[in-house]
Amino acid sequence: MKSYEEMAQSVLCRARAERAVRRRKRNCIAVVLACVCCAVLTVTAGVGALSRGEVTLRGTKPSEIVENPVTQPTDTTSNNIYQDSPEVTLLHCIGDTEVVQMREGIRVPYRALVRVRDITGVDDKEFAAVLEQEQACIDELFSEYPRDALNSWGRYRGENVLITTISAGGFRLRLEKASAVRGISVSVTEMGYMVLVPELENGCGSASGKRSIDLDRAAIRGICGDAAGEIDFLWSISPKAAQIIKSNPSVKLSELRDTVTVTVTYEDGGEETLIVDMLVSDSGEIFAVHRGTMMDA
Amino acid sequence: MDQGENSYRLFLQGDDDGLVQIIRDYKDGLILYLNGYVQNLTTAEDLAEETFLKLALRKPRFLANSSFRTWLYAIGRNLALDYRRHNKKREISLEDSPEAILEEMDLERAYINQEEKRAVHRVMKQLKQEYREVLWLVYFEKFNYREAGRIMGRTAHSTETLAYRARRALKAKLIEEGFCYEEL
Structure with missing residues (x-):
């Protein structure tokens, strides 16, 4: 049996230990409460900022792209009207009357951008002059962005066109090489670009001799060439999507969103799958964004 | 105080x-x-x-x-x-170890001065629990009925009645054991 001194010592020690444990518990609870309060405040502030339009969420809806009207740029040094939005990038193409929308959140400085080529209506000299004028910006693009950072379908002077970045290393499209494809009027330019060929029919087949191209029965296709002027592969939009566009040119953007898969088959048996998101705006314009690798490195 | x-x-x-x-x-x-x-x-x-x-x-x-x-x-x-x-x-x-019995006896000796009272305390163990309790409080600890009742959660009157019965039961036990204790 304990003496009273032993019992007193035991009681006092246990009391101290118990108090320490309770203090720790209280501290832990205080920290947890502080964290919860902080999280609630952060979320509240975030939602508030979102509702005030100070913040843009990632993953812009296609309909939002259309809702932002495309304006004609007057300041050619700052053409991206969505400078502060990482999600929607509006790019100005060559010429002064058409603007092409792009999405997928890649911000591209103005003029370090894509080339758009009207199949039939653009004068080659005019086009070459624009290219020359923007050469510095193109060089800047090459240093900052990876190859094939941007690709998009657009509409230029009444024609559907495919927009693409110009790949590093002087990627060059020789449209002459594409002349085998019916309906394309081609010319050589200094920089490569891609052209959408409206209503292109089947029958392209292998163009470069290096690769065979897996063509599905697309109603709309694009064509792309390399620096040597050889066609690398053709783009295609799924027949379903093309059918919708043809039957209803004013289809709403929100109503049509199709992912197109293009399979490129190489001579050595290898394959490359390319993914393109295609959208049609309310006015019937086609927008597409290339999500896969356009060219093998 | x-x-x-x-x-x-x-x-x-x-x-x-x-x-x-x-x-x-x-x-x-x-x-x-x-x-x-x-x-x-x-x-x-x-x-x-x-x-x-x-x-x-x-x-x-x-x-x-x-x-x-x-x-x-x-x-x-x-x-x-x-x-x-x-x-x-x-x-x-209920069977305590010999060490525990010795310890209890030591404790009794330390707390209860008179030998007679210690003997009574030992006999008390044979009574039922509430008798033991009230006898301890009233007889050994010298609480009055009101205080003992407060501890036990009873009224003073009820405690007094309980103490009376407990005392009678204890007397009977003491007689059985051959004790004669006049203080009860």
Whole structure:
């Protein structure tokens, strides 16, 4: 049996230990409460900022792209009207009357951008002059962005066109090489670009001799060439999507969103799958964004 | 104001010596009282320690409606009741070890001066629990009926009646054992 001194010592020690444990518990609870309060405040502030339009969420809806009207740029040094939005990038193409929308959140400085080529209506000299004028910006693009950072379908002077970045290393499209494809009027330019060929029919087949191209029965296709002027592969939009566009040119953007898969088959048996998101705006314009690798490195 | 109250006030003011004094003054009596409840000296000692720990940790307010000792015993009794409730299904050996018996005898010797009273205390173990309790409080601890009733959760009258019956039962036992104790 304990003496009273032993019992007193035991009681006092246990009391101290118990108090320490309770203090720790209280501290832990205080920290947890502080964290919860902080999280609630952060979320509240975030939602508030979102509702005030100070913040843009990632993953812009296609309909939002259309809702932002495309304006004609007057300041050619700052053409991206969505400078502060990482999600929607509006790019100005060559010429002064058409603007092409792009999405997928890649911000591209103005003029370090894509080339758009009207199949039939653009004068080659005019086009070459624009290219020359923007050469510095193109060089800047090459240093900052990876190859094939941007690709998009657009509409230029009444024609559907495919927009693409110009790949590093002087990627060059020789449209002459594409002349085998019916309906394309081609010319050589200094920089490569891609052209959408409206209503292109089947029958392209292998163009470069290096690769065979897996063509599905697309109603709309694009064509792309390399620096040597050889066609690398053709783009295609799924027949379903093309059918919708043809039957209803004013289809709403929100109503049509199709992912197109293009399979490129190489001579050595290898394959490359390319993914393109295609959208049609309310006015019937086609927008597409290339999500896969356009060219093998 | 009794000594216990003074000591408790001292402890509440931050002096641990106050608690030490309380333990010194009330430990043995409380253990023997609680032993009448749980019939196990070690458990009774643990419960007494828990009683003092409760004072040390929670620092309950003593309202002076009774003596400090009454209040302390009531706290100890509540703890003993809790203990019995939680250990109802647990098998409790009523046969103490020789060491425990010796310890209890030592404690008795320290707390109960007269040999005759110690003999009575030993015979009391044969009575039922509430008789043991009331006899301990009234006869050994010298609580009046009101105070004993406060500890036991009874009225003074009920406690007096219980004490009368307990005394009669004890007398009968003492006669059986060959004792003759006039104080009862």
